[in-house]
């Protein structure tokens with residue numbers, strides 16, 4: 295007779311009181327001389343224990359102001375890389391090194407290098423502008439890095455006689471091309487979260503909440519953006535709702551954890567996340583949650599503080615990416 299297989303629980307299966315884990319994190323932060331940075335798309339509990347929260351641009355800049363020896367970056371891999379690149383003397387830890395980004399992955403460095411080579415061989419005179427959601431290896435191949443917060447001013451710095459190759463987000467590129475009037479060669483990448491918002495659900499909600507305003511991230515496709523009252527990155531959304539005194543219902547087309555900082559910034563409003571839709575069945579779903587950001591948990595923050603790993607380790611190509619990042623994000 296074969297014996298039943300008994301599965302022993304993995305550490306993540308063991309229930310721990312979140313408040314106890316938060317206390318441990320507070321203690322370890324002091325003991326290990328660490329500062330926690332958290333993106334607006336991670337779970338609200340993580341945003342609450344962080345020393346700095348924000349969008350990619352704000353956090354990249356905040357990382358350079360950290361005075362402790364260690365940074366714990368609750369976000370995705372390219373964000374930890376940017377923090378390390380801009381603060382090479384710091385130890386940069388990530389709760390989960392596997393927290394990637396579908397958008398960054400849609401533009402691998404070898405494919406971009408080959409495409410740039412092809413364009414040069416055709417005699418095209420261009421500069422490459424990359425959205426910050428790219429790997430450091432891709433940043434090292436680019437002339438400029440933009441975020442949704444600084445894209446317009448950076449694009450204005452590209453000489454008028456140069457073409458622009460914009461990578462990796464085709465929707466953001468199309469939007470920026472329209473607002474700046476600069477034609478762009480677009481890389482066909484996109485974000486798995488921002489691409490799946492249900493236009494039908496959004497318009498139904500708009501009808502059901504008369505007077506409501508649609509706020510959409512420019513990573514959304516054009517069919518969503520054309521109905522939006524406010525288009526902007528997460529920091530712009532936060533500032534916008536804080537500046538509106540009149541209680542308003544906002545339908546929010548970006549990662550659903552963004553509701554947390556919006557509610558904190560402007561509790562007088564009602565925020566409704568726009569639902570995602572499954573392309574296979576057409577049913578609405580929770581696809582407006584980023585599975586990569588969801589890899590960040592309280593337990594993993596505690597563990598990486600305690601163990602001093604996993605760590606973003608300096609790579610030779612970071613030096614070239616550093617020059618581009620500094621010019622784009624830190625120098626006016």
Ligand code: SF4
Nearest residue numbers: 395396397485487584
């Ligand atoms: S929401 Fe999209 S762009 Fe942001 S980290 Fe997740 S996959 Fe990448």
